[in-house]
Amino acid sequence: MIQSLPRVRTYFGLLAALLVLCMLASARLGAVVLTWAEIGGFAAEALGLGTPSTDGLATLHRDVFFQIRLPRVVLCALVGAALSASGTLMQALFRNPIVEPGLIGTSAGAALGAAAVFVLGSKVQGLSSTVVASVVLPGAAFLGALAATWLVYRLSAAQGRVTVATMLLAGIAVNALATGGTGCFSYFARDPQARSITFWSLGSFSSADWSGVYLVGAALALGVGLSLQLTKGLNALQLGENEAQYLGVNVRRLQTRVLLLNTLLVAVATSLVGVIGFVGLLVPHLLRLLGFSDNRRLLLGACLLGGALLVVADAVARTVIAPAELPIGVLTAFVGAPVFLWMLARHHRPGQRGGFYA
Amino acid sequence: MLSAHNVSFRVGPKVLLHDASIDCPAGRFTVLMGPNGAGKTTLLRLLAGLYAPSEGNVLLNRRPLASYPAAELARVRAVLSQETQLVFPLSVQEVVLMGRYPHFRQAPNAYDHVIVQQALEALGMHAFAERDYLSLSGGEAQKVQMARVLAQLWEPLPNQPRILLLDEPVSSLDLNYQHQLLRRAHALSRAGATVVAILHDLNLALTYADQLVLLKSGSVHTTLAAPETLTAGMVQAVFEVPVQLLSNPFSDRPLVVYAPHNNLH
Numbered sequence: 001m002i003q004s005l006p007r008v009r010t011y012f013g014l015l016a017a018l019l020v021l022c023m024l025a026s027a028r029l030g031a032v033v034l035t036w037a038e039i040g041g042f043a044a045e046a047l048g049l050g051t052p053s054t055d056g057l058a059t060l061h062r063d064v065f066f067q068i069r070l071p072r073v074v075l076c077a078l079v080g081a082a083l084s085a086s087g088t089l090m091q092a093l094f095r096n097p098i099v100e101p102g103l104i105g106t107s108a109g110a111a112l113g114a115a116a117v118f119v120l121g122s123k124v125q126g127l128s129s130t131v132v133a134s135v136v137l138p139g140a141a142f143l144g145a146l147a148a149t150w151l152v153y154r155l156s157a158a159q160g161r162v163t164v165a166t167m168l169l170a171g172i173a174v175n176a177l178a179t180g181g182t183g184c185f186s187y188f189a190r191d192p193q194a195r196s197i198t199f200w201s202l203g204s205f206s207s208a209d210w211s212g213v214y215l216v217g218a219a220l221a222l223g224v225g226l227s228l229q230l231t232k233g234l235n236a237l238q239l240g241e242n243e244a245q246y247l248g249v250n251v252r253r254l255q256t257r258v259l260l261l262n263t264l265l266v267a268v269a270t271s272l273v274g275v276i277g278f279v280g281l282l283v284p285h286l287l288r289l290l291g292f293s294d295n296r297r298l299l300l301g302a303c304l305l306g307g308a309l310l311v312v313a314d315a316v317a318r319t320v321i322a323p324a325e326l327p328i329g330v331l332t333a334f335v336g337a338p339v340f341l342w343m344l345a346r347h348h349r350p351g352q353r354g355g356f357y358a
Numbered sequence: 359m360l361s362a363h364n365v366s367f368r369v370g371p372k373v374l375l376h377d378a379s380i381d382c383p384a385g386r387f388t389v390l391m392g393p394n395g396a397g398k399t400t401l402l403r404l405l406a407g408l409y410a411p412s413e414g415n416v417l418l419n420r421r422p423l424a425s426y427p428a429a430e431l432a433r434v435r436a437v438l439s440q441e442t443q444l445v446f447p448l449s450v451q452e453v454v455l456m457g458r459y460p461h462f463r464q465a466p467n468a469y470d471h472v473i474v475q476q477a478l479e480a481l482g483m484h485a486f487a488e489r490d491y492l493s494l495s496g497g498e499a500q501k502v503q504m505a506r507v508l509a510q511l512w513e514p515l516p517n518q519p520r521i522l523l524l525d526e527p528v529s530s531l532d533l534n535y536q537h538q539l540l541r542r543a544h545a546l547s548r549a550g551a552t553v554v555a556i557l558h559d560l561n562l563a564l565t566y567a568d569q570l571v572l573l574k575s576g577s578v579h580t581t582l583a584a585p586e587t588l589t590a591g592m593v594q595a596v597f598e599v600p601v602q603l604l605s606n607p608f609s610d611r612p613l614v615v616y617a618p619h620n621n622l623h
Contacts (some may be wrong), residue, residue, distance in 0.1 A: 248432025
């Protein structure tokens with residue numbers, strides 16, 4: 001079932017509304033539950049319409065909203081968008097619906113790069129913690145993610161065709177290698193570093209702040225903005241590498257660009273909030289079930305739906321065992337892994353003609 | 359005119375094509391034939407510019423093919439492969455619209471959409487425009503792909519050649535679809551395009567070809583500018599199959615029949 005353009009426009013509107021609704025609802029929840037009226041007041045304030053109340057409790061609530069809740073919710077939406085955009089790009093590049101950053105080594109590679117900075121970064125003299133947090137950490141995560149993704153892609157794309165079995169096996173091997181490296185760092189790390197690696201390898205938004213929002217926001221704008229220029233080529237690639245070349249697409253250049261942009265999206269997000277799996281896998285799949293097929297629409301839809309899904313996941317993660325907080329990576333794995341297994345089972349249903357979606 | 363001059367193509371130590379020369383004039387339907395592994399697909403991909411020859415060169419209007427930027431070439435040259443499989447759902451018209459990709463930058467204009475509909479109509483597939491490509495039969499899918507390459511070459515660009523290359527385009531098609539597809543390709547050649555097709559059926563080749571090129575073991579064995587001059591000896595030498603040529607009641611070209619050594623029944 002393929003949707004026509006007006007239906008797709010309606011879906012975009014609905015997805016955008018869903019995202020905003022999820023963000024507002026999530027921003028209400030927590031140790032202090034804010035009322036809708038309060039949030040309305042904050043929104044009016046931010047738009048310069050109302051005057052802030054000077055009441056002590058109101059000031060506290062306003063600080064909770066603007067300094068804790070809002071950056072966290074916005075960061076969730078941005079990270080969800082980045083991971084889902086990455087999943088969309090990777091599925092189009094590998095021509096395979098079961099690809100996501102966690103399966104092909106991108107996340108694990110980023111984790112290894114970041115773990116190296118956690119442990120070794122403190123040994124480098126003369127670097128301020130701000131420089132480490134905003135430049136060195138994302139940079140190392142980027143390099144680790146790029147090396148791992150490139151390795152898996154090269155191993156599985158022999159003679160211009162991606163073999164699924166080889167891709168999954170290469171993904172397992174590269175993931176094992178990167179996870180082993182991360183384990184090695186955490187084993188030799190002194191206690192606080194080890195804790196931060198463990199905590200972070202499960203994914204968490206608890207350290208969200210506005211600087212993180214700006215960093216991921218910039219990476220998302222750059223990554224998705226440039227990726228939108230490549231969607232025509234990615235569509236053509238669905239016909240196969242040779243056919244794409246016959247349509248004038250420089251396939252090698254396209255592959256390099258997509259891998260770089262994907263790595264940027266995943267590495268920056270991962271370096272801030274840790275490893276969060278399955279979002280990038282599920283979101284493009286859900287959109288295809290809704291009838292999205294063009295990669296340009298898929299990419300934009302994935303940003304909206306992925307953002308909404310991760311905001312909801314985070315709201316659940318921080319309220320379900322309150323006052324404690326469940327690592328969000330654990331939650332997405334609990335929900336995502338069974339769905340992934342279901343997809344695999346469908347994929348291998350015997351006698352099925354025409355591939356995964358027929 | 360698309361031509362290959364003494365081209366060879368090697369992958370490692372393996373020689374896939376050796377010292378092959380071929381001229382494919384505009385307005386003519388050239389058919390490449392030969393046993394499996396004879397180098398037909400390799401030659402076609404060299405003519406398409408997908409591969410660069412190890413030796414020799416491929417010229418399009420006396421200019422090396424490699425000197426054409428990929429995007430420019432895609433506006434004048436289309437290739438239909440034996441089978442094109444998709445992984446993700448895509449509507450038939452979205453697939454055909456890809457044929458227009460070389461002609462627009464970001465978004466297709468109204469004329470591109472008109473061409474998509476006309477190309478689908480040309481193959482009797484307009485009723486399938488909204489269908490999911492993955493739900494099509496092999497034959498229907500191949501006709502959609504043909505509509506896509508027709509859309510790519512829909513209008514002749516001023517002072518530009520048009521080249522249609524077909525790699526075993528009818529292998530998955532029934533008798534009626536085979537002729538439907540080849541008639542479209544033939545019509546394009548009559549409209550001035552260079553058409554080159556790999557076919558396996560000698561009688562189909564004899565029906566449509568203006569020029570017949572027989573390949574064997576990575577070399578051009580025989581080039582027949584007049585296909586009616588084909589002899590049983592040539593077929594036997596290339597395919598190692600005993601044949602007899604009969605007269606065809608519908609044309610002045612021979613009909614090839616398999617002549618078994620002993621009776622099968």
